[in-house]
Amino acid sequence: MTDQKLKELRRQIDRTDMELVTLLNQRARIVQKIGEEKRKFGIDQLDPDREKNVLAGIKAANKGPFPTDELIFLFRQLFRISIEIEKNDHRE
């Protein structure tokens, strides 16, 4: 019976993970558009204030139980990856 319960909870995790994959790809597509827009108008690639503000917003929005320091860590990684996605010219 606890085995059933565990299986059901893991199914819930799997569904959440697929939603995360969808959201991360959705986010990556917006980042690509930002990159195209910046290239079109010769805008500088980076805006360090933007990153700081976004992190502050995330910190304020987090009600847990996900630990805030780990959330900030994950988003820093996401920013790093996004810079790579933004730099690539996908129009070709």
Place this chain on the structure above:
Amino acid sequence: MTDQKLKELRRQIDRTDMELVTLLNQRARIVQKIGEEKRKFGIDQLDPDREKNVLAGIKAANKGPFPTDELIFLFRQLFRISIEIEKNDHRE
């Protein structure tokens, strides 16, 4: 005008980020329940096969443009954080 376009794209990113924060916390609550269930029935904390299978599923599900290797990296971090969340007894 491009400034307006950039602002709109960034607003879209912000909305996606808030959805990510919500999903990660939703996932953390399920992980807490799994931890409670395991403690209740004295089940071993870790299942390395489970992690391998989840990563394979994520790899197969990813259609891009988010790079698959970075997606796997992020999920590995998420597993590490989840083990910490699972270990903590939040019932006190």
